[in-house]
Amino acid sequence: MHDIRSIRDNPAAFDAGLGRRGLQPAAAGIVALDERRRALLTEIQAGLARRNEASKAIGAAKARKDEATAQALMAEVSALKERLPAIEAEEKGIADELGGRLASLPNLPLGDVPAGADENDNALVHERGSRPDFAFAVKEHDAIGPALGLDFETGAMLAGSRFTFVRGSAARLHRALGQFMLDTLTADHGYEETVVPLMVRDEVMFGTGQLPKFAEDSFQTTDGRWLIPTSEVSLTNTVREQILSEEALPLRFTALSPCFRSEAGAAGRDTRGYIRQHQFEKVEMVSIVTPETSDDEHERMTACAEDILTKLGLAFRRMKLCTGDMGFSAARTYDLEVWLPGQGRYREISSCSTCTDFQARRMNARYRPEGEKATRFVHTLNGSGLAVGRTVVAVVENYQQEDGSVAVPEVLQPYLRGLNRLERISAS
Structure with missing residues (x-):
């Protein structure tokens, strides 16, 4: 607002x-x-x-x-x-x-946001990591995944397109990644772990900018609640209609939750594989801060997501989104794009945004600076740390072996009881 x-x-x-x-x-x-x-x-x-x-x-x-x-x-x-x-x-x-x-009306872009019409005008900030070399013809995840447990056919049979039934090695990898992300954000970066409601009221969706303009992008229940498209919605709204003390800030929350999106505007895009789903899991980061610290917090949050990619040994790049590619509530957004050798290109795996006081005004979320009577609106930030399904895709493609198995990144092996390779569960 x-x-x-x-x-x-x-x-x-x-x-x-x-x-x-x-x-x-x-x-x-x-x-x-x-x-x-x-x-x-x-x-x-x-x-x-x-x-x-x-x-x-x-x-x-x-x-x-x-x-x-x-x-x-x-x-x-x-x-x-x-x-x-x-x-x-x-x-x-x-x-x-x-x-x-x-x-x-959307949030106004900050002065350092590059002008542009779409993703082709985004600005490269930096690249990190080394792309893997392969001595064999690499495959995309949708060719490798079914033998590891990414069962696209059963998912479609159960729920329709853009749903996947995950089992076996793929399910274990999925679980390990989510837990690793949470542990990294809480133990290494000071985020408070939470478990959030997956259904919320109209005013909560309004607070973070999903309503009224983007109702078609979300799923509504029969009693009028909304399935969250991201736990940003629940986490950010924890401070709605409150006046916080300055000493209580910053607040940093994280959650691993299912997310539900209708993908109304994605017809024909990523119809194969595990990239774009109606239901997926994501580890979210949310920060509530003072206006003076929000720029630094944006850099900090993005670096936290980058740390997860670095620990996983994945090559990635940071992009600053142009004015035509930012989300409705964002004033500045960094996208992290991971290298997918099967596709031979970078794909988004995290999006970290500062929303300045835009969401706070919609939620009436304020704080009282120390020694002052008047209140000010907080600044809110959110970011993916990371999208779990897309990280599964990245690990499968980057760590694929010629025999169809997938090597397990070292940091994930403790979550898999020392397992260092995901074997095929079928001959398909």
Whole structure:
């Protein structure tokens, strides 16, 4: 959500930010609605004050037996009682329209975000790790995976497209990766482990920006709750409608949870394999911080995700997303893309964003700086640490062996009771 006062004070800057997002100017219409609403509020306040004043004057007029004045005052009060509800209804309608317009507009990009239309305009920050060399023809994960337990056919039979039944070696690898990610983030980087609700209310989805604009991208239950598309939704909203003390910040949470996405805009993309699923697991990082520390926190969070990839021995690169490729709530986003030798290209495995105070305003999440009476909005950040299914894909492709087995990265072997190789579970 945007600060209406900042739009009033600098409409040109607001429109310039929208323009960088590829959107048309909106400040003039927003300011006009706000001015009309404020005028109506002033009229309501004046009317209420006059009604109270006139009501008191009626008694005084009757006490001195001035019936003419009393009748005039009674007529004025009656007219105000009739008029005020209409003004209040108009003000509410304008407030709702204003709120709807503000809620539909994305966060403004920070100044260092590169301009661009889509992923082709993203900027390379750095590359890390070494791509593996193979003495044989490498395969993609969907060719290797079925023999290890990535059962795409059974998943589709049970639930339809973009669902996978995972068993055997692949299931063990999946479990090991999730636990390794959680252990790394909690033990090495100070995140607090959590278990989150997987279904949330409308206002919780609104708080992080999924509603109202992106309802079709999520699944809704029969009782009106929403299946979370990421545990960012649950974790970030833990501070909604609260005033935190400055000393309580930063808050850093992590969770391994199932995630559910309709992939409404992904028709025809990644229809094969385990890259894009309706149901998947992800380890999420969320930070709640003061505005002064949010830029440093963004770097810290992204480095935490990079540390997991480094420990797994996977080659990756960090990309700074351009204005046309960022998510709705983000003010700056770093994507981590892992090298997939089977596909011969980098693919996204983590996305780390700072949302500045955009989500905090939607949630009314504030803190009180030490020694001050006034409150400020917190800054919120979120990132993947990592998407578990995509990491399974990365491990399978990067550690594949000529005989169809997959070597286990050393850091994962303790989670697999020392197992150093995932063997085929079938001859298929």
